[in-house]
Amino acid sequence: MSNETNRHLDVITPATPVLDDLRRFTAARVGLGRAGSGLPTAAHLKFTLDHARARDAVWSAIDSRGLAGEIANRGYPVAVVASEAGDRPTYVRRPDLGRSLAPANAALLRSKLGAARIVAVIADGLSAAAVSANALPTLDAIAARLGAYGLAVDAVVIAEQGRVAIGDPIGAALEAELVIVLIGERPGLSAADSLGCYITFRPAEGTPDSARNCVSNIRPGGLEPRDAAFKIAWLTREALSRGLTGIDLKEDSAAELETGPAAPLIEG
Amino acid sequence: MAYSIALDGTNWRFPDLRDLLAKATPKRSGDELAGLAAESAVHRIAAQMALAEAPLADFLTATFVPYEIDEVTRLILDGHDAAAFRPIAAMTVGEFREWLLSPRATPEALAAIRPGLTPEMVAAVSKLMRLQDLILVAAKCRVVTAFRNTIGLPGRFATRLQPNHPTDDSRGIAASLVDGLLLGAGDAVFGVNPATDGVQDYTRVVALLDDIRERLNVPTQTCCLGHVTTAIKAINKGAPLDLVFQSIAGSEGANAGFGVSLATLAEAQDAALSLGRGTVGRNVMYFETGQGAALSANAHHGVDQQTMEARAYAVARRFDPLLVNTVVGFIGPEYLYNGKEITRAGLEDHFCGKLLGVPMGVDVCYTNHCDADQDDMDGLLLLLVNAGVNFVITVPGADDVMLNYQSLSYHDALSARDITGRRRAPEFEAWLAEVGLTDGAGRLRPDPDPLAMRPGLAALSARLEAAE
Numbered sequence: 183m184s185n186e187t188n189r190h191l192d193v194i195t196p197a198t199p200v201l202d203d204l205r206r207f208t209a210a211r212v213g214l215g216r217a218g219s220g221l222p223t224a225a226h227l228k229f230t231l232d233h234a235r236a237r238d239a240v241w242s243a244i245d246s247r248g249l250a251g252e253i254a255n256r257g258y259p260v261a262v263v264a265s266e267a268g269d270r271p272t273y274v275r276r277p278d279l280g281r282s283l284a285p286a287n288a289a290l291l292r293s294k295l296g297a298a299r300i301v302a303v304i305a306d307g308l309s310a311a312a313v314s315a316n317a318l319p320t321l322d323a324i325a326a327r328l329g330a331y332g333l334a335v336d337a338v339v340i341a342e343q344g345r346v347a348i349g350d351p352i353g354a355a356l357e358a359e360l361v362i363v364l365i366g367e368r369p370g371l372s373a374a375d376s377l378g379c380y381i382t383f384r385p386a387e388g389t390p391d392s393a394r395n396c397v398s399n400i401r402p403g404g405l406e407p408r409d410a411a412f413k414i415a416w417l418t419r420e421a422l423s424r425g426l427t428g429i430d431l432k433e434d435s436a437a438e439l440e441t442g443p444a445a446p447l448i449e450g
Numbered sequence: 451m452a453y454s455i456a457l458d459g460t461n462w463r464f465p466d467l468r469d470l471l472a473k474a475t476p477k478r479s480g481d482e483l484a485g486l487a488a489e490s491a492v493h494r495i496a497a498q499m500a501l502a503e504a505p506l507a508d509f510l511t512a513t514f515v516p517y518e519i520d521e522v523t524r525l526i527l528d529g530h531d532a533a534a535f536r537p538i539a540a541m542t543v544g545e546f547r548e549w550l551l552s553p554r555a556t557p558e559a560l561a562a563i564r565p566g567l568t569p570e571m572v573a574a575v576s577k578l579m580r581l582q583d584l585i586l587v588a589a590k591c592r593v594v595t596a597f598r599n600t601i602g603l604p605g606r607f608a609t610r611l612q613p614n615h616p617t618d619d620s621r622g623i624a625a626s627l628v629d630g631l632l633l634g635a636g637d638a639v640f641g642v643n644p645a646t647d648g649v650q651d652y653t654r655v656v657a658l659l660d661d662i663r664e665r666l667n668v669p670t671q672t673c674c675l676g677h678v679t680t681a682i683k684a685i686n687k688g689a690p691l692d693l694v695f696q697s698i699a700g701s702e703g704a705n706a707g708f709g710v711s712l713a714t715l716a717e718a719q720d721a722a723l724s725l726g727r728g729t730v731g732r733n734v735m736y737f738e739t740g741q742g743a744a745l746s747a748n749a750h751h752g753v754d755q756q757t758m759e760a761r762a763y764a765v766a767r768r769f770d771p772l773l774v775n776t777v778v779g780f781i782g783p784e785y786l787y788n789g790k791e792i793t794r795a796g797l798e799d800h801f802c803g804k805l806l807g808v809p810m811g812v813d814v815c816y817t818n819h820c821d822a823d824q825d826d827m828d829g830l831l832l833l834l835v836n837a838g839v840n841f842v843i844t845v846p847g848a849d850d851v852m853l854n855y856q857s858l859s860y861h862d863a864l865s866a867r868d869i870t871g872r873r874r875a876p877e878f879e880a881w882l883a884e885v886g887l888t889d890g891a892g893r894l895r896p897d898p899d900p901l902a903m904r905p906g907l908a909a910l911s912a913r914l915e916a917a918e
Binding site: 205210211212214219225230232236239240274275276278368372 | 896
């Protein structure tokens, strides 16, 4: 038995020892060893598992109804809409359709929710897994931080097959002053459940990406939802007071973290 | 000029060459997104048949992107060499394909016609070719470049070692770099995509790569793939820079989207040449391209994405680059939907680049929202190696932890060498043997004990620990 094991290990060339002390410095797949010129079986299967997770994150759907129920339980007016990309294969091929909302849907949204000053949009983007795992914790944390500033999320819209810019027609339909889009990011092999956040002042169709602020990699182990919410609420407050988002608004919430409360609105 | 063909009782008509090329392009999502693709399979073949009858000479007077508003068009047409074009001047696109496949198209004959070829002619003929044709003709093209080693020689391919790190951490980059070296990668370049684009971080990465290369005495070149204007600033501050990198595309507008013009690229080339760091050659530029780049910048002018990509090679060849690669599967499924589209595009790009005289490599890669996986990459890699690709990109375990996509692993290049017998750049090959990593046949030793590298690695570790 042990002979068998030893004989098996002989065919694996371990990573050379000179690298050992460097391996702790990166999450990259270094020091895998090799089987001939190929990957050892465990490293090969670990890679395929990580890719399978990423693909599942892209190709699975969010549970919109369940999510809407949870959001309604928190007391928000909530609605579910779909972009003009009807299904996943269309969605990945046609970014233009994922950004647009049928006029009839915009009207329905308006009649259901009325006008809202700050709108949160939760979109599946490229990772349903990110929405399932991180959208609610992030929304709750944002609400808490906004509350400290005397602000609130006035309505929540769940957008299926949505890209970042779906927040523009949604925000416009609700005459929003500001829209916060929480969206599943393109999954990588190391993390398939990262949420991205895009904040747009006075959203309107055709808003360029340079007029948005972004907070990315929101997930446990990445940017924690609580820490993300601190940045998002700071950006929201500043956007409303300065009347803009985008490249002219640099996120600088850390300055307040380091120097302590800069204004009485911040929790002590 | 309009083109038409009657087929099965239908008269298919194409108003100009731009439309004919778009409709003749093998199916891909990007042309459908742009609204340029053929409306049916028969429509596409009708276009290919009409294109086969089109004279090559028509391409010199047709408008793709207007001359008056586009410096890339002016570069292409003003630089056209009528004498070099003469041997093929009377051919149609279909006849040109047959000539390329024939024994008359020797490596020398192919090199001689290069200045007479426009990117649109090359794109056109590629649309009439199967993968086998694209491989066979590209394999006859020789484009050899040099800096600290020689890349593109027959029977060889090189690898870019891409030790990216999500925060550009020096030790993280060093770990991935040394891992790759121990697996025999890095003869094309040690090339890092920086997560940030500040001059300070850029200079730090350049200095780190140069330090590792110097300490281990590796006959290769290094590059930080920041913006060209950052590179110029770093050169002015005295950074030890080997190659200047820039992403480029096939129209003035798309290049403006990257923040560059031909003048900026010329300035960068002059700056890099002024350093005189090359030992066996003076090719100092490194470019990346990819189908879909012009469309995503909304600067494609109604031209199909593969023709726009070939126009980027006209930009590249103006600056005598050491390395050019298409990032074929990186731009996303809205441009190339699946493994089949990525495979074809990779071979088209390689063929078009080589025929135009560009030292073409490929980032054999895909993102997680593409319908592709590592099997597709294995296939494309082996096809490209047989086509004579100058270099491919390799990362630890095929997983780029900074750019969040999958490329090839260092291991994949080893396997391709085992299967095909292709060797590394000669100077790098000699170094690997000298430090004890490879045997006489260029194979990694089963129990590597790179004694000759130990002092350099120890010094490197000490330096990085001190920086901690």
